[in-house]
Amino acid sequence: MKIAIAFLCCLISIGLTVSLNRQWGVVPAFGRLLSPFEGFWQNAETKDAASEQHISIKGTRDEVTVLFDDLHVPHIFARNDYDAYFAQGYVTAQDRLWQMEFQTHAAAGRLSEVIGERALELDRDKRRLGMAYGAEKSLAGMLADSATRLVLEAYTAGINAYIAQLKPARYPIEYKLLGYAPEPWTPLKCAFLLKQMTQTLAAGADDLLMTNVRQKLGAELTANLFPDYPFKEDPIIPVGTRWDFKPVKIPSMPASTETDSSFALNWPRHDPAIGSNNWAVGPEKSATGYPILANDPHLTLSLPSIWYQIQLVTPTLNVYGVSLPGAPGVVIGFNKEVAWGVTNVGADVLDFYRIRFRDNRQQEYWHDDKWKPVRRRIERIKVKGQPDVVDTVLYTHHGPVAYLPDEKPFLANIPTGYAVRWIAHEVDNGLKTFYLLNRAKTYDDYVTALSFYAAPAQNFVFANAAKDIAISPNGRFPLKWRAQGKFLLDGTKAANDWQGWIPAGHNPRVKNPPRGFVSSANQFSTDPTYPYYINWEFETPDRGMRINQRLAAMQRVTVDSMRRLQNDVYNHQASTFLPVLLPRIRENDLSENQKRALQTVRQWNYQQDTATVAGTIFMEWMGHLERAIWGDDLPESPGRPMRFPNASRTLQLLSEEPDSRWFDDVRTANRHETIQDAVTVSFQHTVDSLAKQHGPLGKTWAWADHKKTGVRHLIPGLDAFSALNVQVGGGSGIVNAAGRRAGPSWRMVVQTGPQVRAYGVLPGGQSGNPGSPYYLNMLETWRKGELYELLYLQSVPQKHPRIQSTLTLTR
Amino acid sequence: MLPFIVIALLSAVLQFFLPWWSIAAVAFGVCFWRSQTGWRAFGNGFLGVAVIWFFYALVIHLQTDGILTARMAGLLLKTRSSIPLLLLAPLVGGLVGGFAGLAGQQVRTVLAANRSSTLKRV
Numbered sequence: 001m002k003i004a005i006a007f008l009c010c011l012i013s014i015g016l017t018v019s020l021n022r023q024w025g026v027v028p029a030f031g032r033l034l035s036p037f038e039g040f041w042q043n044a045e046t047k048d049a050a051s052e053q054h055i056s057i058k059g060t061r062d063e064v065t066v067l068f069d070d071l072h073v074p075h076i077f078a079r080n081d082y083d084a085y086f087a088q089g090y091v092t093a094q095d096r097l098w099q100m101e102f103q104t105h106a107a108a109g110r111l112s113e114v115i116g117e118r119a120l121e122l123d124r125d126k127r128r129l130g131m132a133y134g135a136e137k138s139l140a141g142m143l144a145d146s147a148t149r150l151v152l153e154a155y156t157a158g159i160n161a162y163i164a165q166l167k168p169a170r171y172p173i174e175y176k177l178l179g180y181a182p183e184p185w186t187p188l189k190c191a192f193l194l195k196q197m198t199q200t201l202a203a204g205a206d207d208l209l210m211t212n213v214r215q216k217l218g219a220e221l222t223a224n225l226f227p228d229y230p231f232k233e234d235p236i237i238p239v240g241t242r243w244d245f246k247p248v249k250i251p252s253m254p255a256s257t258e259t260d261s262s263f264a265l266n267w268p269r270h271d272p273a274i275g276s277n278n279w280a281v282g283p284e285k286s287a288t289g290y291p292i293l294a295n296d297p298h299l300t301l302s303l304p305s306i307w308y309q310i311q312l313v314t315p316t317l318n319v320y321g322v323s324l325p326g327a328p329g330v331v332i333g334f335n336k337e338v339a340w341g342v343t344n345v346g347a348d349v350l351d352f353y354r355i356r357f358r359d360n361r362q363q364e365y366w367h368d369d370k371w372k373p374v375r376r377r378i379e380r381i382k383v384k385g386q387p388d389v390v391d392t393v394l395y396t397h398h399g400p401v402a403y404l405p406d407e408k409p410f411l412a413n414i415p416t417g418y419a420v421r422w423i424a425h426e427v428d429n430g431l432k433t434f435y436l437l438n439r440a441k442t443y444d445d446y447v448t449a450l451s452f453y454a455a456p457a458q459n460f461v462f463a464n465a466a467k468d469i470a471i472s473p474n475g476r477f478p479l480k481w482r483a484q485g486k487f488l489l490d491g492t493k494a495a496n497d498w499q500g501w502i503p504a505g506h507n508p509r510v511k512n513p514p515r516g517f518v519s520s521a522n523q524f525s526t527d528p529t530y531p532y533y534i535n536w537e538f539e540t541p542d543r544g545m546r547i548n549q550r551l552a553a554m555q556r557v558t559v560d561s562m563r564r565l566q567n568d569v570y571n572h573q574a575s576t577f578l579p580v581l582l583p584r585i586r587e588n589d590l591s592e593n594q595k596r597a598l599q600t601v602r603q604w605n606y607q608q609d610t611a612t613v614a615g616t617i618f619m620e621w622m623g624h625l626e627r628a629i630w631g632d633d634l635p636e637s638p639g640r641p642m643r644f645p646n647a648s649r650t651l652q653l654l655s656e657e658p659d660s661r662w663f664d665d666v667r668t669a670n671r672h673e674t675i676q677d678a679v680t681v682s683f684q685h686t687v688d689s690l691a692k693q694h695g696p697l698g699k700t701w702a703w704a705d706h707k708k709t710g711v712r713h714l715i716p717g718l719d720a721f722s723a724l725n726v727q728v729g730g731g732s733g734i735v736n737a738a739g740r741r742a743g744p745s746w747r748m749v750v751q752t753g754p755q756v757r758a759y760g761v762l763p764g765g766q767s768g769n770p771g772s773p774y775y776l777n778m779l780e781t782w783r784k785g786e787l788y789e790l791l792y793l794q795s796v797p798q799k800h801p802r803i804q805s806t807l808t809l810t811r
Numbered sequence: 812m813l814p815f816i817v818i819a820l821l822s823a824v825l826q827f828f829l830p831w832w833s834i835a836a837v838a839f840g841v842c843f844w845r846s847q848t849g850w851r852a853f854g855n856g857f858l859g860v861a862v863i864w865f866f867y868a869l870v871i872h873l874q875t876d877g878i879l880t881a882r883m884a885g886l887l888l889k890t891r892s893s894i895p896l897l898l899l900a901p902l903v904g905g906l907v908g909g910f911a912g913l914a915g916q917q918v919r920t921v922l923a924a925n926r927s928s929t930l931k932r933v
Binding site for chain 1: 826827830831832835839864867868871872874875876878879880882883884885886899900903904906907910911913914917918920921924
């Protein structure tokens with residue numbers, strides 16, 4: 001009996017200990033997690049204390065001093081380039097290790113390794129898109145150049161030096177929750193990170209949707225509803241700018257480019273809140289007589305913060321700005337002489353080619369009147385707790401065949417049986433552009449730097465202390481006939497291939513335009529006089545128009561007036577739609593509540609601030625209105641995803657074609673609906689659905705509460721590590737683009753001059769550790785639309801009130 | 812009292828070098844070496860570990876203004892208060908220590924009984 005009891009006690013004790021030491025599906029190892037000696041407690045951090053830390057590390061060539069300021073921004077002082085990038089890798093890993101690795105795992109299609117089968121489809125999608133294939137090509141490009149090779153190797157060595165000394169107790173909290181460990185960094189991971197950016201910003205494609213629309217409406221109506229230039233636009237390169245080059249021969253459009261297609265796909269909608277603003281005002285508009293530059297890139301609002309601020313100082317370099325954790329150098333920033341920033345171009349650099357295989361063995365495909373061999377690439381996906389999944393991806397000269405006819409695709413914009421021709425599959429070296437911009441002194445340096453850039457194409461804005469301003473929609477653009485790739489392409493005809501590139505020197509660019517400022521907000525790069533084709537559709541011109549109206553009106557501009565413009569919440573789209581819509585409403589058809597809502601909208605000043613109720617009604621109304629006008633004509637069906645004409649075309653229809661057939665609801669056979677019906681009914685639906693959601697018209701309809709801006713941790717559902725319901729105005733299509741899930745991921749204003757001064761803020765903080773006081777410390781400043789002065793040091797100061805701690809790396 | 816102090820001090824030192832589950836080995840060993848009843852063995856093992864875990868967690872919590880304790884409490888326990896988590900951690904550690912202590916004491920009794928019965932036969 002006693003033996004049995006003793007045995008039972010041992011069994012309970014061992015069972016309890018073992019089960020608390022292992023991960024159960026998504027449930028972490030609780031014993032380890034709760035232990036104050038190695039669990040989450042060990043991730044809790046205090047503010048940087050006045051301290052000096054000396055770390056002896058293999059790999060640096062000389063002594064490196066890193067000063068952390070009161071916002072936990074590292075200022076790296078090195079005696080050579082290698083050490084500067086080594087230290088950047090080291091401190092970035094110290095603050096962001098989990099994020100850098102997770103993002104590159106995601107880009108590489110390796111999430112299943114970490115979170116199991118749930119991520120398998122996501123991973124397969126990345127492999128089929130050729131992310132690894134593209135990353136390998138980029139890596140080759142970056143290693144072929146001795147300067148960027150050194151940068152990559154130093155940065156990688158720095159990250160690995162940090163990982164090597166990291167004890168499991170100090171692994172970032174996410175490793176402890178998900179139950180895995182960091183692996184060594186490689187230069188390929190840097191390439192993956194840049195590919196991920198390209199996927200976020202330059203992989204959207206409506207080709208399939210447009211093909212379905214054209215099948216439904218025919219070519220002529222499609223051209224009418226989806227024009228290649230909007231009826232109102234204010235392009236990035238000001239209208240009237242002369243092109244100072246002789247264009248190369250542009251391929252002519254083949255007689256027949258038609259393809260037919262129809263697939264059962266599920267459409268994850270493109271978020272129009274992914275975009276950006278940047279501008280620079282020239283010396284004549286600036287209060288100081290020196291240019292001022294501003295930039296706010298809009299990306300998914302996520303935690304850890306997308307950007308990591310850093311200053312790099314060597315005898316030949318002194319740059320400050322934001323970096324992407326996982327890529328060396330500064331992406332958006334300034335140095336003593338120049339400042340630069342970026343917004344997304346939105347060029348059409350991803351096309352689909354229908355592949356005709358010779359037979360089911362899929363070993364040859366028809367192109368240019370010949371059978372050509374299909375190359376196979378084996379992708380091995382490791383799955384946590386399960387055997388590996390092996391996937392064979394077929395490659396043609398166009399690119400990888402994203403999906404084969406009998407498979408269910410993951411993303412709607414990848415059609416089955418089509419090869420993907422994508423800019424991200426080219427050999428490139430974007431790192432070189434930033435390497436050179438970080439060191440740029442003159443306008444010519446900026447032009448040279450841009451010539452190396454491929455993707456994702458960006459509108460590079462520039463200003464310098466020599467009083468130049470400039471902007472250039474820049475990247476490597478395929479040489480196409482007009483609107484090539486607006487629809488799916490037939491991959492058997494050589495005439496449909498990309499026919500080379502627009503020469504880098506012919507990319508649109510303007511320097512010191514007469515209007516005294518340059519700007520971009522993802523609208524059209526140029527007006528139709530530009531000889532080359534970049535895309536048929538860009539973001540709505542609303543943000544760009546508002547910015548340009550304001551900048552044109554402003555004089556004696558200061559940093560503070562630029563800051564206020566970044567936080568402008570004027571709803572330009574509302575100011576164009578409401579004057580057209582409101583007179584069309586039949587008031588007699590409205591209920592009491594609807595009438596009061598109409599009254600609210602009529603009195604609105606178009607300020608999309610936190611408290612506005614009219615703004616909530618308008619934003620919801622737009623969706624209902626579009627469905628009322630287009631939903632019957634372009635119905636979504638499971639096998640045939642469609643899209644509606646864009647907001648510009650809808651506005652044109654409302655204001656210039658009030659008797660158009662599109663207002664009629666074709667689903668009602670006996671009635672003929674008019675513009676009044678569409679406007680009135682959509683307004684009624686809007687008010688009724690808002691009343692259902694928030695109760696009777698009133699404070700509960702306030703925009704910020706309705707919008708619910710959230711800055712969320714990268715792991716879905718981790719609300720405890722996120723900031724939810726952030727009270728902030730603005731939204732999609734507004735200069736302050738703080739939407740539900742996306743918004744300004746960094747705001748920066750730089751006053752150039754003999755003594756450059758710069759300001760900035762992140763919607764989060766420098767640290768990626770939810771247990772750090774620097775994880776979310778900047779959010780409130782961001783929310784209020786304020787900026788911090790950025791500490792730009794010239795040399796290691798003896799004592800500085802903003803310097804908190806010092807880290808010295810020695811050999 | 813002695814086993815409690817030994818478990819607390821020994822486990823505290825060892826956990827700086829060894830994985831968290833070394834607490835089970837410590838509690839087992841100490842209670843095998845010295846303990847009177849099962850209840851006391853469990854209590855010594857439980858308290859020896861729990862007291863150390865509680866105070867260490869509390870020190871970290873106070874030093875870091877409880878930023879992470881609050882977030883983890885929200886994540887694991889869906890509560891805004893840090894106190895339940897400050898109690899849960901020592902409870903979990905304590906149970907591991909307690910059952911290990913009990914097991915140590917029980918094994919000791921079995922071995923002791925075997926030894927005495929062997930002696931009797933001789």
